[in-house]
Amino acid sequence: MTARIVVVGGGIAGLSAAFYARRRGFSVTVLEGSKRFGGKLLRAEVAGVSTDLGAEALLARRPEAVDLAREVGLGGELVPPATTQAAVYSRGRLRPLPAGHVMGVPRSLRSLAATGIVPPTAVLRAAADLLLPPTPVGDDVPVARGIGIRLGRGVVDRLVEPLLGGVYAGRADRLSLRATLPQLVDVLDRGSLLRGLRDLPPPGGADPVFAGIPGGVARLGEALVDVLRADGVELRTSAMVRVLRRTPTGWRCDVGPASAPEAVDADGVVVAVPAPAAARMLGPEAGGLAAELAGIEYASVAVVTLAFPADQVNLPAGSGFLVPAVERRLVKAATFSSVKWPWYAGSDVAVVRCSIGRFGDTADLQRDDAELVAGVLADLGAIVRLRAQPIDSIVTRWAGALPQYDVGHAARVARIRSAAARLPGFALCGAAYDGVGIPACIAGAQRAVASLTGPRSVSRTAG
Ligand SMILES: Cc1cc2nc3c(=O)[nH]c(=O)nc-3n(C[C@H](O)[C@H](O)[C@H](O)COP(=O)(O)OP(=O)(O)OC[C@H]3O[C@@H](n4cnc5c(N)ncnc54)[C@H](O)[C@@H]3O)c2cc1C
Structure with missing residues (x-):
């Protein structure tokens, strides 16, 4: 009999884990709690x-x-974007990011000054970086401290935080330098x-960065x-896993409502749900996991996607823009989708998508849809x-959208990994651990499946 792997969660991490587990010859079941697969991957027709x-x-x-x-x-x-110039x-207008x-x-300093993103006083403050003694990262520091001590708060608030915000919807005074900007630690x-x-x-090279x-x-x-x-x-969709427990031969998932749970047994399990959901389904037997x-922690965000008649819209060059929190606008970032992606060419519709919401700042997300659309339109009018x-x-409201790689994240993930490794036939993957981007989630799924096929783990044939 072929050993059975159950994958809990049908986002890109869970679907990828199912793909690699099936390829290794396992019998695979995916239990997805919502009514659809894909998680944070979702599309719809707008106009x-x-x-x-x-x-x-x-x-x-x-x-x-x-x-x-x-x-x-x-x-x-796969198609590269027509432009990635953001x-x-x-300070009152759109300005290009500093070259490189x-x-x-x-x-x-020259590239910083050329953009005008920060005022001349902030460029002068950034120059202190050339004179200061080394400021080593140590165990970890918030991005705002690690970068701010050298280049000043202006660069953090108007450049670094908006870019990190685009990835994590997080705040520079909480996000971990080691986890979010590892390439700067040695520097x-x-x-x-x-x-x-x-x-x-x-940066650069011939190959496109994005597709x-x-x-x-x-x-x-x-x-x-x-x-x-x-x-x-x-x-399986609408298959919410409430409890995950060990059995003498593997794992049991309690699926569905507590009043009428269904038991799904497996030789091995890959948990590919957001970290709070994973925490809830694991009991004390999982140690401190x-x-x-x-x-x-997670940030919630909303995406407002708008379609306009193309002939009534004259967007500036580039793929979109970021808005620093200090500008106090509703919109955190805007993507000119129909400019950025070549397959819109020739369409009579211009599509703009705007992101709203940062970690710890959920007031805007309480507004109803009409208010969010009106607020976004006001920002697009002004900007x-x-x-x-x-x-x-x-x-589109994404509650619990993006894990926060806060100070100490890398050490926490190391503890999670070692606790998970002590549970036979058990693996975790997803955006919470080693990167929120789609390739990182796929890489995590590959590692999770490989860990189940290593020594002392699920053998491909059981019984
Ligand atoms: C608005 C937005 C824009 C983004 N843009 C990009 C981008 O352009 N490029 C990029 O690379 N990344 C982007 N990301 C990040 C990336 O999309 C996500 O980090 C990634 O898709 C997460 O995949 P995942 O499988 O780990 O988690 P999820 O997609 O969250 O999937 C987890 C699944 O588990 C299910 N689940 C939860 N609890 C249970 C349970 N108890 N039982 C069963 N199932 C359960 C959920 O319903 C969900 O389907 C973006 C994220 C957001 C929110």
């Missing part, structure tokens, strides 16, 4: 045009997402950030589901003089 409402780009510099797209038949469809709305910046950290340990970055190889899929990267999740179904994987998982009325709009 008749298929558009991503969650994740919208794949990092193509890493191999995992590109490789998986190829394996599920989408390799030929701007920052700062690393997550908003400039490579030179800071040595001394000047500006000198250290100047010596790092410039999209016509119609939306959500198609990656959909294609995975098709391949899994064709491969005989049991795919549940408490560590519960310690990872890019977009005055057209949308012909369609979708407000």
Whole structure:
């Protein structure tokens, strides 16, 4: 009899884990609590045009997402963005990011000054970086402290935080420097950030950094589901796992309501749900694992997707813009989807998507959909003089959207990994651990499945 792996959670991490487990010959079941697969990958038609409402780009510099797209038949469809030139709305207008910046950290005073994103006094303050003695990172520090001590708060607030906010919806005074900007740790340990970055190889190269899929990267999740179904994987939606417990031979999932639970048994389990959900399903027998998982906090965000008649919209060049929190706007970031992605070319619809919400700041998210659309339109009017009325709009609320890689995150994940490794036939993956991006989630799924097939783990044939 083939050993059975149950994957809990049908987002990109869980679907990928199912794919790699099936490929290794396991019998696989995916238990997804909601009514659909894909998690943060979701698309819908806005004014008749298929558009991503969650994740919208794949990092193509890493191999995992590109490789998986190829394996599920989408390799030929990957397309680089038409432009990745993003701007920052700062001090009254849109301004380009400093050339060659690393997550908003400039490579030179000249490139910083040229953008005008921070005032001249803040450029002068950043110059102190060249004179200060080394300020090593130690165990870990908040990004705001590690970068701010060298370049000043202005650079943190108007450059680094908006870029990190685009990835984590987090705050620079909480996010971990080690977990979110690991490439800067060595530089800071040595001394000047500006000198250290100047010596790092410039970003770029011939290959595009990002890729999209016509119609939306959500198609990656959909294609995975098709391949899994064709491969005989049991795919269940509306299958919320409430409790996960060990049995003499493996694991048991209690699925469904407490009043009428259904037991699903497995030889091994991959838990691919957000950390708070994983914490809730694990009991005290999982050692300190549940408490560590519960310690990872999440930011909630909303995405407002708007469609306009293309002939009434004249967007500035570039893929969109970021808005620092200190500007006190509703919109945190805007993507000009129909400019950024080439498959919109020729469409008579212009699509703009705006993100709202940062960690710890949920007041805006309490507003109803009409208020959010009106607020976004007011910001777009002020920032890019977009005055057209949308012909369609979708407000997507992502509660518990993005894990916060707060100070100490890397150490917490190491503790989680070692506690998980003590549980036979058990593995974790997903955005909470080693990166929130889609390729990182796929890499985590590969590692999770590999750990189940290692020594002392689930053997492929049981019984
Ligand atoms: C608005 C937004 C934009 C983003 N943009 C990008 C981008 O452009 N590029 C990029 O690379 N990344 C992006 N990300 C990040 C990326 O999309 C996510 O980090 C990633 O998709 C998370 O995948 P996951 O499988 O770990 O988790 P999820 O997608 O959250 O999937 C977890 C699944 O588990 C299910 N579940 C939860 N509890 C249970 C339970 N008890 N039992 C069974 N099932 C359960 C959930 O319903 C869900 O389907 C974005 C994220 C958001 C929110």
